[in-house]
Amino acid sequence: MLIRIVKLGFHKENVSKFLNIFENSKDKIRNTEGCRLLELYRDKNDDTIFFTYSHWDEDIHLENYRNSAYFKKVWKNTKPLFNRKPEAWSVDRLERLD
Numbered sequence: 571m572l573i574r575i576v577k578l579g580f581h582k583e584n585v586s587k588f589l590n591i592f593e594n595s596k597d598k599i600r601n602t603e604g605c606r607l608l609e610l611y612r613d614k615n616d617d618t619i620f621f622t623y624s625h626w627d628e629d630i631h632l633e634n635y636r637n638s639a640y641f642k643k644v645w646k647n648t649k650p651l652f653n654r655k656p657e658a659w660s661v662d663r664l665e666r667l668d
Contacts, residue, residue, distance in 0.1 A: 574632060
């Protein structure tokens, strides 16, 4: 399994636009082949910073999504809203304690 964490920063006036884009795309993203989990977090101290957290069965599923026409459309609409370059990490879970 691949875990993907992406940090996104937005201009304050664009936050509601981003939230609307996420609301309209979250189900399609979550139902993409290989996607097992999709979550959105907001920084407690800076309400213009968000994190997406997703689980993918395999790297190829994430790559297929990132190369899809749908991702390109969503990214094209989201990219102009940023106030900084997004940061992304692909990580492996080593342990989980519930």
